[in-house]
Amino acid sequence: YSSPLEPSLLVNDVEADAVEALMTTMQEHAGLCQRYFYLKARLLGLERLGSWDLRAPLLNVPDRKFTWEEARDLVASLYRNFDEQIGDWINDMFERQHIDAEVRKGKRTGAFCSTWVEGQSAFVLQSFNGKLNDVNTLAHELGHAAHAYHYTRAQNYSNCHVSLCIAECGSLMGELLLADHLIEEAASAEERQAILVKVLDGFMLAVFQEGFRFLFEHSLYERMEQGIELDGPEISKLWRVAQNKIYGDAVEWLDGSEWDWARFPHHYFASMRFYNYPYTFAQLFVFALYRMYKEQGPAFLPSFKELLSAGSSRSAAQLAAELGMDISSPTFWRKGMEQAEVFLRELESSE
Numbered sequence: 001y002s003s004p005l006e007p008s009l010l011v012n013d014v015e016a017d018a019v020e021a022l023m024t025t026m027q028e029h030a031g032l033c034q035r036y037f038y039l040k041a042r043l044l045g046l047e048r049l050g051s052w053d054l055r056a057p058l059l060n061v062p063d064r065k066f067t068w069e070e071a072r073d074l075v076a077s078l079y080r081n082f083d084e085q086i087g088d089w090i091n092d093m094f095e096r097q098h099i100d101a102e103v104r105k106g107k108r109t110g111a112f113c114s115t116w117v118e119g120q121s122a123f124v125l126q127s128f129n130g131k132l133n134d135v136n137t138l139a140h141e142l143g144h145a146a147h148a149y150h151y152t153r154a155q156n157y158s159n160c161h162v163s164l165c166i167a168e169c170g171s172l173m174g175e176l177l178l179a180d181h182l183i184e185e186a187a188s189a190e191e192r193q194a195i196l197v198k199v200l201d202g203f204m205l206a207v208f209q210e211g212f213r214f215l216f217e218h219s220l221y222e223r224m225e226q227g228i229e230l231d232g233p234e235i236s237k238l239w240r241v242a243q244n245k246i247y248g249d250a251v252e253w254l255d256g257s258e259w260d261w262a263r264f265p266h267h268y269f270a271s272m273r274f275y276n277y278p279y280t281f282a283q284l285f286v287f288a289l290y291r292m293y294k295e296q297g298p299a300f301l302p303s304f305k306e307l308l309s310a311g312s313s314r315s316a317a318q319l320a321a322e323l324g325m326d327i328s329s330p331t332f333w334r335k336g337m338e339q340a341e342v343f344l345r346e347l348e349s350s351e
């Protein structure tokens, strides 16, 4: 291999220049991340956000409950308004009873979508408790199902193993459709804020938290190449340096949390180098696509469906090129940041 990054590029079917453009854009927008965390601190009545509050929900948010039927009708109608064929396929999932959402003793937690190539359908598992989060999970997993309905029809079995970098195209698109709908029809300012915080928390985590970890790992290999010996305290120092590059002064860290790196198993396995960037990639990729959808409207749909139908037959770079975009240029990734900026401005104006 020509670099420690290369094995993961092969596994994820991406090129080094795309990851470089992605990470350049991520660092360039550290200010966006800091603006959000300062704002979140204010919304929580704090001067500065502690690292323990990074994912904290807002206080006094009305606890909106959904019945299964309400959640089903809402998610199905959002997908149908987006695209009629996707709407039909989502209905097919419900009619086949391929969604195991019942809460019962002994059932495993979490949620996933399992694809079924021969039957050209999918199965979803989740535990539906009627919370907003559960509706979001339903939209997310059905987005994976819609993705699978596309590529299992268009591709042979060997092209049905979608890389992590583009695996969230259906699911995050569904989440964003739901978020925009809920923001629009929120019954109160508090409810709207809570939805925006949920979307932005997820975005910041995937883009900037996973992103700084990439910078950290990169700095480790740089030191090794220079022949510098790395012991625990030195690695912890590099962890903090990378963290500060992104979060600046916006977040307060607990003493000792610079040792956080030590608890992630992938740092100990040579086969799991650069484990984090696909999450940054996937999130910003879909935010960019969603921005394009908002700009182009229904005209965006045919090429997006083409992307979903590609499965793993083409790389992310090829798929983006078919949409007229170049992922080796920060211009593409900045589109994703623009969409995050839209949500952030809306939250700022709600203060």
Ligand SMILES: [Zn+2]
Pocket (backbone or CB within 6 Å): 140, 144, 168, 171
């Ligand atoms: Zn997913």
